[in-house]
Amino acid sequence: MTDQPLPAVSTHALAVVMRDYLSYGESGMADLKEAVHAVRRKPVLNAFCQHVRRILEGxxxxxxxxxxxxxxxxxxxxxxxxxxKPQEPVHYDDQQAYEALADLWEYLDLNPDGEPEGAATELKSAMRSGRSQMLWIEGDPLQALKTWMSWRQLALFVVGTVLCTVSWAIYRNVDASVVRSITLLLTIAGFVMASIGGGALWLRRVRYVNPDAFLPKEPQPKDDRR
Structure with missing residues (x-):
């Protein structure tokens, strides 16, 4: 029952795509292919591709x-x-419409899941994969935290942050020149400590997600370069 509303929504998407793209002939099909392969594809095109996939699968x-x-x-x-004279509109039967959609599917270079093939899709998948890995690591999150966390670097970051904040607050509220000079130095020292500690933690986190991160890449042979 939950799948029943989908055909109606997707049929509307098919009508929209036909009106905005396919009814213009070859130029419309070229524009549709470019829009389907865009990194950020419109929702109506997603619904259209999924509906065509369901049609072809019966x-x-x-x-x-x-x-x-x-x-x-x-x-x-x-x-x-x-x-x-009035133009005679094209009229398809069910078999002709099915074959036209199958040809369109092949022209758009869509995979069995309704996603476009090509560099744009690979880039989009890599972006999604990288973003999800940086936000979350599969498995036990506590065990993952223990694996990449360094308590010394965390302590350096926390102490540096507290020292920088407190020293800066004193520097802003005290008029004595000697005290202001000392607190300014402490503020700078705290900022440096927090930067080193936080940066080191970030590097450990990135290397845990991707052990090959920041490693030098092997130079490509000159013959393979374009």
Whole structure:
């Protein structure tokens, strides 16, 4: 029952995509392919791709009526032909509509999951994977924390932060020149300590997520470079 609302929403997405892209012929198909392969794809295109995937897999019926209605609308919008006679709109049966969607799927270079193939998709997946790894590590989070955490560096960061904050507050509220000079030095020292401790913790965290991070890359042979 939870899957029933999807065809209606996706059929609307199909109508939108046909109106905005496919009804313009080859130029519209080229624009659609570019939009589908964009790093940030529009939600309506996601719904369209998933609906076409379900059609080709036989999970939902072919929306022949939606396709033919768009052909009729486009023919009326274009008006009469060069001879002055009304243009006859293209009319598909279910088999022709299915074959047209299959050809479109192949033209768009979509994988079985409805995601576009190519460098843009790989970049998007890498971004998502890297972001999820930096936010969360699979497994026991306590054990992961014990693995990469350094208590000395954490203490250096905390002590440096407290020293910098307290010294700066005293520096701002005291008028004695000697005290202000000392607290200014302590503020700088605390800032340096916090930076070293926090930076070291961050490096340990990154190396735990990706052991190959910050390692020098092997130079590529000159013949392989473009």
């Amino acid at each position: 999970e939902v019926p072919v929306p022949t009526d939606v396709i033919n209605k768009e052909f009729e609308r486009r023919a009326k919008e274009d008006g009469p032909g060069e001879d002055g």
